[in-house]
């Protein structure tokens with residue numbers, strides 16, 4: 001009996017830990033968590049906790065079962081474009097940098113579309129991103145490729161237990177909105193609703209418009225699993241590649257680069273050296289030849305009166321082209 005007692009305690013505490021991990025899928029506030037500090041601590045990954053993230057990747061294999069249709073591919077591409085715009089235009093430029101103004105209703109809509117990307121809530125996203133700007137490429141940077149290598153900067157950092165908490169001190173301006181806190185706390189809700197909507201729409205189209213040759217399962221797999229997975233890695237490339245590959249116009253104190261290919265993939269986020277030099281602007285391509293699709297989209301929203309006060313790049317920044325090492329990566 002004496003030998004069994006510790007085993008019982010261990011297994012019950014392990015069960016409690018597993019249940020807690022599962023509870024955190026549905027309610028990220030189920031247990032209080034504190035963000036870790038320093039580069040070397042708390043890098044452990046709770047694999048059960050991150051199972052939904054792995055599951056979204058695994059769901060892509062469903063293409064072998066549901067087949068292909070142009071309707072499904074078009075849906076996947078549309079949802080990639082809409083949600084990439086939401087990540088760069090709303091999660092990044094609006095929530096993280098306050099690069100323009102919007103009404104509270106529009107702000108909620110932005111958060112809702114952004115949350116459908118399954119990249120957690122707007123407070124979580126903005127708090128870690130603001131932290132990145134403060135500590136870029138130093139040991140305190142949560143996802144510096146220079147400090148921690150490719151895989152950590154690409155996806156290891158946000159799978160680690162220490163990164164699940166919101167850095168509350170960095171987003172007090174956003175935390176006063178209960179509707180945003182709700183989306184952060186129940187961050188699986190909107191992606192799940194999108195998946196259910198796609199399944200329902202596909203099932204309805206299969207009956208009402210058989211000529212489109214789609215089905216519930218097919219729209220779910222292509223529109224959610226495939227589209228979200230491609231969107232994930234395009235977004236993550238900004239963390240893993242845009243501080244390593246490209247040119248430097250401005251001699252910032254970090255390693256940020258400007259990269260056309262990343263900009264095309266992410267609708268303008270690849271002008272990362274520009275962005276680190278002047279993060280507050282609504283545009284990241286500072287010149288007409290630096291294609292920034294998100295900025296064009298934001299200008300269209302402003303022309304429609306849906307947003308206002310897009311912050312511009314000051315003239316002295318545009319004229320001061322402080323090229324380090326001839327503009328090429330040293």
Ligand SMILES: [Zn+2]
Pocket residue numbers: 132136243256272276
């Ligand atoms: Zn950066």
Ligand SMILES: [Zn+2]
Pocket residue numbers: 092096097129133275279
């Ligand atoms: Zn930024």
